[in-house]
Amino acid sequence: xxxxxxxxxxxxxxxxxxxxxxxxxxxxxxxxxxxxxxxxxxxxxxxxxxxxxxxxxxxxxxxxxxxxxxxxxxxxxxxxxxxxxxxxxxxxxxxxxxxxxxxxxxxxxxxxxxxxxxxxxxxxxxxxxxxxxxxxxxxxxxxxxxxxxxxxxxxxxxxxxxxxxxxxxxx
Ligand SMILES: [Zn+2]
Numbered sequence: 001x002x003x004x005x006x007x008x009x010x011x012x013x014x015x016x017x018x019x020x021x022x023x024x025x026x027x028x029x030x031x032x033x034x035x036x037x038x039x040x041x042x043x044x045x046x047x048x049x050x051x052x053x054x055x056x057x058x059x060x061x062x063x064x065x066x067x068x069x070x071x072x073x074x075x076x077x078x079x080x081x082x083x084x085x086x087x088x089x090x091x092x093x094x095x096x097x098x099x100x101x102x103x104x105x106x107x108x109x110x111x112x113x114x115x116x117x118x119x120x121x122x123x124x125x126x127x128x129x130x131x132x133x134x135x136x137x138x139x140x141x142x143x144x145x146x147x148x149x150x151x152x153x154x155x156x157x158x159x160x161x162x163x164x165x166x167x168x169x170x171x
């Protein structure tokens with residue numbers, strides 16, 4: 001099965017099961033030019049759960065990609081849960097109207113997504129990777145020391161930034 005998303009194509013049959021054997025060290029790398037080792041883009045593993053950030057479970061945007069020795073994680077659009085939203089609005093003297101979905105729509109209009117860092121609503125972080133026991137996300141951060149990062153306030157910039165970082169660290 002080939003999933004197309006813009007110019008990106010993911011071959012689903014390459015992802016499941018035998019991640020270990022299929023992505024053996026020799027198999028996953030491609031030699032390019034001056035002995036540079038790169039992981040081909042079609043071998044990258046797109047993982048369904050956010051790769052970093054404590055509040056990431058409340059982030060509506062996340063991309064988490066294994067590109068060889070590293071995982072590239074982008075998260076953003078932090079929308080705190082109901083109770084926190086109420087507190088945030090009150091602390092900012094914002095009066096929310098309506099109930100349920102209407103209240104949420106009012107909140108989005110008057111408050112919107114929270115920053116997840118100083119001056120950034122989205123951020124990318126790159127970590128050294130290690131294998132995990134999970135089938136869903138077979139690679140995780142080895143430690144929480146980021147080797148690279150970037151921040152954005154626009155969803156398209158976040159998407160483009162994620163790809164740039166994947167290309168940069170696919171080695
Ligand atoms: Zn997962």
